Amino acid sequence: MRIAPGTLLATALGLAIISAASVGHADGTGVATGDTSGKKIALSNSYAGNSWRQQMLKTWDRATADAIKDKVIKAAKVVNANASAPEQANHIESLIVEGWDAIVINAASPTALNGVIQEACDQHIVVVVFDGLATAPCAYKVAYDYTAMGKMEADFAIKKLGGKGNVLEVRGIAGVSVDDDIHKGLVDTFATAPGIKVVGSVYGNWTQTIAQKEVASVLPSLPPVNMVVTQGGDGWGTFQAFKAAGRPTPTIVFGNRQDELKLWSDLLKADPGYDTFSASSAPGCASVAFWVAQQVLAGKKVPNTIYLPLPRIEQADLESWLKVMPDGAVATPVYSQAWTADLIDANAAGKPLPPSPVAKLGDM
Amino acid sequence: MQREVASAGGAPASDADPVPRRRFSGRVLLPAAALAVMLAAIFVLQPRAMSYNGMRLLLGFSLPLMFAAMAQMCVIAASDIDLGLGTYIGLVNSLSALLLADRPLLGVLSLVGCVLAYAGMGAFIEARRLPSIVVTLGASFVWLGLALLVLPTPGGASPAWLSALVRLKPPLVPLSIVVAVLLALVGHWLFMRSSYGVVLRGIGSTPQAVRRAGWSLLTARTVLYGLAGVFGLIAGLVLTGLNTTGDANFGAPYTLLSISAVIVGGGEFFGGIVAPVGAVIGAFIMLLTGSLLSFMDVSTDWQLSVQGAILILVLGTRAFRRRRA
Structure with a gap:
């Protein structure tokens, strides 16, 4: 059996390329x-x-x-x-x-x-x-696990409230998968804590002004709210709505926007016991x-x-x-x-x- | 201006009139020259584009756009404007991705229904003498609503034959160029050569003359909108094949792109003055601006501005020529 020199050379080159990688x-x-x-x-x-x-x-x-x-x-x-x-x-x-x-x-x-x-x-x-993912199978996907974010917030709420209390949920944009996933994580986790009641749920579109308006419109119908879980971009507006309604400030889980972190820092200065966290993509x-x-x-x-x-x-x-x-x-x-x-x-x-x-x- | 109106509006016999023929060729020459310059620039900047594969990729998405432009041209021929075309294409995209593969019969029926609805919209506009801009704008929300109803989240699958069809690789010349030539010829024959084409253009310029010559305006507008529905249907189906799935929101940008393609290609908003060959060329021009900017390493943030500038330039040049004529 004869092997053409070209084949040998190609093989050697191939090996060199493989070892380089x-x-x-x-x-x-x-x-x-x-x-x-x-x-x-x-x-x-x-x-x-x-x-x-x-x-x-x-x-x-x-x-x-x-x-x-x-x-x-x-x-x-x-x-x-x-x-x-x-x-x-x-x-x-x-x-x-x-x-x-x-x-x-x-x-x-x-x-x-x-x-x-x-x-x-x-x-x-x-x-x-x-x-913004695409489902094409040949593409590598770098994704956030948003269900885990919902679970993280719900776990914090259950622990902080000792398994009993009223929670308001501020959601994102209806029909977007990110919102569905966070919501699912929240709902599934709250299902394990029967003492936690989700007393309201509004769509804040991840926008402070919209969140403020939507929260303000449901607040009058709500019992005392102990905690608010948000999706980010809506925590500052939520706080403004509570403030305008003259309600006591609940524990708000914030997103990572600068205005939200600044508010959290101010709330901490007023009340060193104000214990929360923030998360978003x-x-x-x-x-x-x-x-x-x-x-x-x-x-x-x-x-x-x-x-x-x-x-x-x-x-x-x-x-x-x-x-x-x-x-x-x-x-x-x-x-x-x-x-x-x-x-x-x-x-x-x-x-x-x-x-x-x-x-x-x-x-x- | 007066001359154009007279020639387009005169009875069917005016097909032999030399005036519109000359005007027409002038209309198409300018965009054709512009397209040639663009292609030359692209080839110089990116020699890879000159290959079969390069052209096939670059012009891949010209297929839906040229059919969208042809659909829009049918409506513009009646001196109307269709603001619902993009979402209609999205509806066809959604319906075909959802139904055509699994339930072909229901799929075909729903698509036929779409075309009938479009023809009906034309009849409605004519019968009630409504402004098309309002009716088609209203219809755009109906199409989008229906599309979201059948396909709330993007998905579905293109039937295998459709995907294979739009990815055909004919020898020597890429599919989009073959289809463009055929579409331009069909459009040209339909509007410029057939005797009924004169009626179709006539209702956009001098409807009274057309009616006096014994033609039904209701039928003519219904036919025009029906044709728009058919071309829009093909655009939607081609999109399904190219994307392999459906997305209710995908079609929306085609409304403005198709209007621009018709105008850049030598059509006018009023007077039943359209150029089918030009519309196809206009579709290519609109499509290639993005690639050209990308090859020039200019930020594509400028793409919309450049497309707008081309439109203004074309309209400006035309006004200038008209004044000198």
């Missing part, structure tokens, strides 16, 4: 160190018109600028659609033609981009979706999605779905967060490559997720 540890955990210095990663974002998205783009810029400076990747870019799925689909097709090695997507629709995403995968492009998830794409390109084995921990702020960390947050910001760190690798490993092994780090000055 090694990972930090022998068992495949840690940061994959395969050479990605010639790779280009693009972000296709469905909408850029609110402060959360603006901050998301900023963390993307921070993460990619550092990566380019350190020669981890060659180039990055952002393409924003105007909340239009057809426009975004067209952008993604352009990115495929331009030959980007990985495309990170915050999708305008959970299903409508599946066709183009499949098209990208067929061209061997790494696709990572985050925040972080715009910094864009940087996680970026590092996931980079790690896939570097040869790391990554599970199809990667869950992210929601940044949860406790009283002890409150002041250090407030110090680094500009007015109107949402609390978020810019996640690092090493942290993302830990996250991927935790997801792959089914272990508890690493806690979200506290932000540094300049992250927001």
Whole structure:
């Protein structure tokens, strides 16, 4: 049997490429160190018109600028659609033609981009979706477990109220999966504590003014409220509604907006026993999605779905967060490559997720 | 202006009139030249786009847009405007994704119902002499409501034959270009060559003349809206095939995009002046602005502004030419 020299050479080259794509540890955990210095990663974002998205783009810029400076990747870019799925689909097709090695997507629709995403995968492009997810099976998904957020709030409420008390629920936008998931986590957990009564439920649309109006409109019909569980972006408005109605301030579980954290800090100054926490999704998830794409390109084995921990702020960390947050910001760190690798490993092994780090000055 | 009205409104015999023929070719030349310049710029900036695969990807989403533009053109031919087209396309997208694969008979019936509803809307507008802008705006909420009712959250699946059809790879020339040429020819024959086409354009310019010549305005407007319903239906079906699923909100942007495509392609809001070939070209122009900006590394935040600027530029140029003529 004869083997053509070309085959041998190709095999040798193949082996060299495989060994170049090694990972930090022998068992495949840690940061994959395969050479990605010639790779280009693009972000296709469905909408850029609110402060959360603006901050998301900023963390993307921070993460990619550092990566380019350190020669981890060659180039990055952002393409924003105007909340239009057809426009975004067209952008993604352009990115495929331009030959980007990985495309990170915050999708305008959970299903409508599946066709183009499949098209990208067929061209061997790494696709990572985050925040606004798409269901295309070939895309890596970076997702928050919002059911866990509902459970976390409900567990806190049950513990704090000693299993007995009245709770008001402020929900997000009707029909959005994030709202459904948080609500489900709450309902399922409260079902285990018969002493807890959810006395009211309003849709605050994650917007302070709307939450204030909606809470104000149900308050007159409610018995004394011991606790309010919110979804973020609505805690400050909820407090204003209670204040205007002359009701005692209940314990409010806040979101991570600067105005909410500031209010919490003020409430603590007035009453050092005011005990609560805050949690909501972080715009910094864009940087996680970026590092996931980079790690896939570097040869790391990554599970199809990667869950992210929601940044949860406790009283002890409150002041250090407030110090680094500009007015109107949402609390978020810019996640690092090493942290993302830990996250991927935790997801792959089914272990508890690493806690979200506290932000540094300049992250927001 | 007077000349155009007279030529379009004159009895069917005016098809032989040389005036509209000349005007028509001038109308299409400008957008055709603009498209050629855009394509040249894209090829220079991104040589990869010049391949079969590059063109196929770049023009992938031109399919729904060109059918949407043709649908909108049918309505604009009657000097009407359709503000509900986008959500109608979303409704077709939702219905076809939900029903066509599992319950084909019910799916086909519901889609036929959609087209009939569109034709009925045209008859209603004519019979009650209502402004189309109000009726179609109202209808847009009906279409969206129905779509959300049948498909509250995005999902469903495209039947396999439909996905395969829109992803066909004919030899030498990508599918979207083949379809564009066919659609332009069909549209051109329908509106510019067939004798009934003159009636269809006539109700947009001088309805009295058309009526006096013995044609029913009710029938003509019903046919126009019915045609819009058919083209909109095809746009929705193509979307289902491309996206492989349904989403009630997906179609909405097509309302304004289709209007822009018709106008950029040489159509006018009033006077029954439309250009089917131009509408298809206009669809390509609207579609490629995003790609062109992306290749130029200009932020796509400018895309809407650029599309708007093209529209104003086209209308401005046209007004300037008209004054000189």
